[in-house]
Amino acid sequence: MAMTPIQRAEALKKGSRVDRMPCAPMIAEYAACYAGIDLRDYLHSAKLMADCHIKCYRQFGYDSVGISPMAGLAEAMGGTLAYAPDTPPSVLKHPLSNWDELDKLIPPDPLKDGRLPLYFEAMERIRDAVGHEVKVGSGMGGPMSVASLVIGTENLLMGMIKKPDQVHQLLQFSTDIIISYMEFCAQRGFGCSMGDGLLSNSLISTRLFRQFVRPYLQQIADWYRDRWGRSPSMHICGDTKNIWADMAEIGFGRLSIDDMMSLAEAKKVVGHVSSLKGNVSPTRVLLFGTPEEVHKASFRCLNEAADNPKGFTLSTGCNLAWDTPPENIQAMLDAARIWYENRNREV
Amino acid sequence: MIKTQQEMLQMLFNAVVNMEDETIGQLAENYIKMGYPAMEGINQGLIPGMKKAGELMEHGVYSIPEILICSMALDKGLSVLRPHLAKEKWEKTSRIVIGVVQGDIHDIGKDLIRVMMELEGYRVYDLGSDVPLEQFINKAKEVQANVIAMSSLMSTPMLGMEKVINMLKEEGLREKISVIVGGAPVSPEFAQRIKADGYAKDIAEALVLMDRLEKNSSPKH
Structure with a gap:
């Protein structure tokens, strides 16, 4: 019998039988594509955002629903975005163009500035419709992502060498924004999951990560644990093997990793303290592949990590791409069920 | 002293x-x-x-x-x-139009590759980032380039690369202009799928790739 995501999570916690492995592809703006809505309209209407996610969830029944303001934070601090019908917005003009203006920066008010209020309204709408079945929450950038929205990635990265004090000041500012946004979510009963695309070892070395990023992730993780009584979760893009152990030490009890990384290796390094999530390729497999290829890739992930001591959720290695065939998403959820049934037959 | x-x-x-x-x-x-x-x-x-x-x-x-x-x-x-320098010395014959495809503003990798290509003696025409697809074609025609190099760090803009290749075909330029691609979500399989002439995962590979193209061809306009 099919269970709702909430029933499934509760049963798993108790160690009882479920209907399938948990599965939560990173839907993000793909919900608009699925519903046939222009992304520019979606991003400017809480009702459309909610309708798209409700429609998409009802079709597939995956295990969590979340929306994230992403670049909307830059807009809410005075930046401008470039919108496109089928691509998440990118920042045209950052709130800061150079480090001299750092002191003038004002944190955004999530209930007033830019499109941020839309996300709260949309989350409420989604929860009203499907919250009895599935956890609804928010996504949020990590400190590096938010800082790069403020001043641009290149400025931020060069600043680590040329302006270390200002970079620390900006990362603290970003951390305060993140915690305050998460607090707004918490007051309304929404959990928050972080994602950061700028922690990859191909961008910053382990040394720079420990010097500039780790202290701020620690603040956020500590806050989250105090506020929710459980450890926070984070998606880290790119080549991140070098920081897995750090992430676990900081207290991220749930890690979602890029499809370029090995779940089997992650299990060895952090499986005793962190649940894992991942990591079918959203482009190579889900966008361009066939349902059979999705099935195979999903089975590979499950074979590698389903026995992770702290748990495993089948997912994508990054956000779904626009134009991903719905039958491929269905193939992933089917794989989560078939794999689980096969295993129980063997036992 | x-x-x-x-x-x-x-x-x-x-x-x-x-x-x-x-x-x-x-x-x-x-x-x-x-x-x-x-x-x-x-x-x-x-x-x-x-x-x-x-x-x-x-x-x-x-x-x-x-x-x-x-x-x-x-x-x-x-x-x-x-x-x-005695006079500007472009040792290589290839002319390269380079840019980050529309929808993407990540141009750090592209900038580094441009510098290294210039140092190797190629003439490089840099279109910057978030480049409208037709601009790759227009610039290549204007400067008689024989290579178009495109990168993207995002999976949706990446799909524009195939559109550029199709536009080259429509213009009858596909035989004259080689297309090379790179960027995090781009894979050798993707490059093959869109029938690009080459894929490079980093700067070193891009230079090796250019070396191969340089040996196989010269501007054919």
């Missing part, structure tokens, strides 16, 4: 490796004032410095922030030494 050319070359090398972007300009000027040849300053000082920085990155000592400052130092050194 006047420094020997060898000492000055070593200092230029060190200035790039050690990210001394604020003092390298003065150093390069002194090198010229001492009467040493600009070409050797570039080929035996600045470029080996940048290559060393690349090695440090491969070994995990440096990462992108350091490399960005090294390439700033390199650029500043080059801007002083280049005007003193």
Whole structure:
């Protein structure tokens, strides 16, 4: 019998039988594509955002629903975005163009500035419709992502060498924004999951990560644990093997990793303290592949990590791409069920 | 005491490796004032410095922030030494139009590849980031390029690369212009799928790839 995501999570916690492995592809703006809505309209209407996610969830029944303001934070601090019908917005003009203006920066008010209020309204709408079945929450950038929205990635990265004090000041500012946004979510009963695309070892070395990023992730993780009584979760893009152990030490009890990384290796390094999530390729497999290829890739992930001591959720290695065939998403959820049934037959 | 050319070359090398972007300009000027040849300053000082920085990155000592400052130092050194070259010397025949495809503004990797391609002696026309697809075609026609190099760090903009290849076909230019692609979500399989002429995962591979194209072709306009 099919269970709702909430029933499934509760049963798993108790160690009882479920209907399938948990599965939560990173839907993000793909919900608009699925519903046939222009992304520019979606991003400017809480009702459309909610309708798209409700429609998409009802079709597939995956295990969590979340929306994230992403670049909307830059807009809410005075930046401008470039919108496109089928691509998440990118920042045209950052709130800061150079480090001299750092002191003038004002944190955004999530209930007033830019499109941020839309996300709260949309989350409420989604929860009203499907919250009895599935956890609804928010996504949020990590400190590096938010800082790069403020001043641009290149400025931020060069600043680590040329302006270390200002970079620390900006990362603290970003951390305060993140915690305050998460607090707004918490007051309304929404959990928050972080994602950061700028922690990859191909961008910053382990040394720079420990010097500039780790202290701020620690603040956020500590806050989250105090506020929710459980450890926070984070998606880290790119080549991140070098920081897995750090992430676990900081207290991220749930890690979602890029499809370029090995779940089997992650299990060895952090499986005793962190649940894992991942990591079918959203482009190579889900966008361009066939349902059979999705099935195979999903089975590979499950074979590698389903026995992770702290748990495993089948997912994508990054956000779904626009134009991903719905039958491929269905193939992933089917794989989560078939794999689980096969295993129980063997036992 | 006047420094020997060898000492000055070593200092230029060190200035790039050690990210001394604020003092390298003065150093390069002194090198010229001492009467040493600009070409050797570039080929035996600045470029080996940048290559060393690349090695440090491969070994995990440096990462992108350091490399960005090294390439700033390199650029500043080059801007002083280049005007003193006998004449602009483009050793290679390939002309490359490079850019980050529309929808994506990540251009750090592209900038580094451009600098390294220029140093190798290619003529490079940089369109920047978030480049409208037709602009790749228009620029390639304008400068009679034989290579279009595109990158993207995002999966949706990446799909524009195939559109550029189709536009080249429509214009009857596909045989004349090679297309090479790169960027995090781009894979060799994707490059093959869209029938690009080559894929490179990093700067070193991009240079090897260009070397192959250079040997196989020259501008055919």
